[in-house]
Amino acid sequence: MKKTKNKPEGKQDALYSLGNNYTYVYKNMWEYRKSLVGYGIAEVIFNVLTPFGLIIIPSVVVKLLLKSTPVMNFITILTVMFALYGIVAGISSFLIARNRMQYIDFRCDRFWIELLLKCLTIDYQIMESEQVKKDLEKAMECLNANQLGMEGFMHRNVKLISNVIGLILYACIISMAHPIILALLIAISLIQMLVFNRAKYFEQNKRNDMVKLKVTQRYLQEQAFDLKAGKDIRMYQLNHVIKRMYKKANQELKQIKIKIQSFFYLNDVVGILLRFIRDGVCYGYLIYRLMNGLEVSYFVLYLGVVSGFAKWFTTITEDIAEISRFHLMICDYRKFVDMEERHLHKGGLEITGEDSALDIVFEHVSFCYEGAENNVLTDVSFHMKKGEKLALVGINGAGKSTIVKLMCGFYQPTKGRILVNGIDMKELDIEKYFKQIAVVFQDAFTMSFTIAENISGEITEKVMADKMEKVLKLSGLFDKVNQLEKGLHTYLNKDMDESGIQLSGGELQKLMLARAIYKNAQLLILDEPTAALDAISESELYERYQMLLKGRTSLFISHRLASTRFCDKIIFLENGCIAEEGSHDELLQLNGTYAKMFQVQGKYYQEVDIHEVQETMA
Numbered sequence: 001m002k003k004t005k006n007k008p009e010g011k012q013d014a015l016y017s018l019g020n021n022y023t024y025v026y027k028n029m030w031e032y033r034k035s036l037v038g039y040g041i042a043e044v045i046f047n048v049l050t051p052f053g054l055i056i057i058p059s060v061v062v063k064l065l066l067k068s069t070p071v072m073n074f075i076t077i078l079t080v081m082f083a084l085y086g087i088v089a090g091i092s093s094f095l096i097a098r099n100r101m102q103y104i105d106f107r108c109d110r111f112w113i114e115l116l117l118k119c120l121t122i123d124y125q126i127m128e129s130e131q132v133k134k135d136l137e138k139a140m141e142c143l144n145a146n147q148l149g150m151e152g153f154m155h156r157n158v159k160l161i162s163n164v165i166g167l168i169l170y171a172c173i174i175s176m177a178h179p180i181i182l183a184l185l186i187a188i189s190l191i192q193m194l195v196f197n198r199a200k201y202f203e204q205n206k207r208n209d210m211v212k213l214k215v216t217q218r219y220l221q222e223q224a225f226d227l228k229a230g231k232d233i234r235m236y237q238l239n240h241v242i243k244r245m246y247k248k249a250n251q252e253l254k255q256i257k258i259k260i261q262s263f264f265y266l267n268d269v270v271g272i273l274l275r276f277i278r279d280g281v282c283y284g285y286l287i288y289r290l291m292n293g294l295e296v297s298y299f300v301l302y303l304g305v306v307s308g309f310a311k312w313f314t315t316i317t318e319d320i321a322e323i324s325r326f327h328l329m330i331c332d333y334r335k336f337v338d339m340e341e342r343h344l345h346k347g348g349l350e351i352t353g354e355d356s357a358l359d360i361v362f363e364h365v366s367f368c369y370e371g372a373e374n375n376v377l378t379d380v381s382f383h384m385k386k387g388e389k390l391a392l393v394g395i396n397g398a399g400k401s402t403i404v405k406l407m408c409g410f411y412q413p414t415k416g417r418i419l420v421n422g423i424d425m426k427e428l429d430i431e432k433y434f435k436q437i438a439v440v441f442q443d444a445f446t447m448s449f450t451i452a453e454n455i456s457g458e459i460t461e462k463v464m465a466d467k468m469e470k471v472l473k474l475s476g477l478f479d480k481v482n483q484l485e486k487g488l489h490t491y492l493n494k495d496m497d498e499s500g501i502q503l504s505g506g507e508l509q510k511l512m513l514a515r516a517i518y519k520n521a522q523l524l525i526l527d528e529p530t531a532a533l534d535a536i537s538e539s540e541l542y543e544r545y546q547m548l549l550k551g552r553t554s555l556f557i558s559h560r561l562a563s564t565r566f567c568d569k570i571i572f573l574e575n576g577c578i579a580e581e582g583s584h585d586e587l588l589q590l591n592g593t594y595a596k597m598f599q600v601q602g603k604y605y606q607e608v609d610i611h612e613v614q615e616t617m618a
């Protein structure tokens, strides 16, 4: 990877050299479909042949007329020439259309899938960073359009090679008229190229500002489409704020675009002036030569070549500018997909022995979120032995969920280390570790797939029916699923199936629990799994926990201190530090903050005997 140093703004992103990007794109193309390279070469050949027809035919017609060619011969030659021209132009159009479709396939199959997979597997901590969100926006820009970024690069290269070959051929012809004419054409085209490059350079400089504004707009659009956000937006009339911010971003984008446009406008004006000078000098010279014995057919040929030459040249400068722009976009894309991860995703260690529970040690762990000033956790040390049930309690913001995210491997400690079965988590293959743990997060998340697919993470045919039934019973979802017409194969939400259903908050939480049980993981983490459950479901769940957690290491978070009594050990967190630690009874005896909180809660929550409640209800 080559880094460029001290480049002006807008050019700083060239993390890879142009040559490196050529190798990258065409190596990938070769591996994806070799014929794409062959069709590209064919497109170049026909791109060059087509305009040649247009300058040669008029010249031949003039020559035939001046030679008084018999009518039949004249018609035959013309017909053959036009037929040939038609065939060449037809093949050229076919190749352009075919390559366009193939490049779309290549872009989507190869690069879009790679980007999606990177987003889905990249370290969570990295993906959360604001800078990485911007980097992703830029990487997507590289793949979003046909004529930009990755695909634009491929199209432009075909055009560039065609234009260079065309230019060389035209230069040979025009130098036959007079080398000075060739020199003049080159000089004029160079001036045009400089002005055009200035405009492109300015556009490139403004790219970072535009990306920032687009990230803002994308966020606002997402809020507008998000049903969850929709409730609060309606309730608190946040639509006005969204509208204002969207308009502001739009306005700023417009200002930048106007400035860019003014540079291109200047480029057009200079272009008109230069064309005026070019045509005046060249036509004047050719007319002078005509009056001094130049053949009319050559005169016609040179006229075509003069105007064609400038087109080749201008397009080449345009191609070069566009290729360098797309090269930077490819750099953005590669920067994202090649981003180094903090965890090992391949080649890391694996914890073997599938049936054994995990042993987790937090060793002097401190953690600070990116951009935050203070630690959320400070010097936290504890040991969850194999098969042990640990509870984490503490007031809001104490750092409980942060410990969960660290234990899951979503974040890495700022200081200290986390050991899993004696191995530092940094040395583990994180994706294999994910397979060994199951978590029920506070905020339930489901995909709009069937219930079975949501629970098992498998496509329907692979779902194990016996296992599923057990899981549904354990999670308390069995009766609900049985009542549904399509049972386990009922879709959630209506995105994929119109008959999809909406689960209540408590039912969703049960579904999350079912998913965690189905995974049969060696470490089970439950972050307030009963927060949305009614009193009966909650009590039933506690009864099942004993069975559910048997032999597994588990971490349990709850604000209801009474609900954590079944755990072997309770850690009471305060301001990111362990304030008290021990069994429920030990902590009560300690008579510290935990004991006081337990007493206060006792006043609000009356302990419920589930059987008593059920009897009363019956």
Ligand SMILES: Nc1ncnc2c1ncn2[C@@H]1O[C@H](COP(=O)(O)OP(=O)(O)OP(=O)(O)O)[C@@H](O)[C@H]1O
Pocket (backbone or CB within 6 Å): 128, 369, 370, 372, 376, 394, 395, 396, 397, 398, 399, 400, 401, 402, 403
């Ligand atoms: N992604 C984040 N970026 C920055 N700060 C964060 C992030 N997530 C949490 N925090 C901060 O870390 C602190 C601890 O949050 P955490 O969610 O771990 O607390 P908690 O004990 O689980 O709280 P609760 O009981 O409310 O769920 C809070 O002050 C919170 O503002």
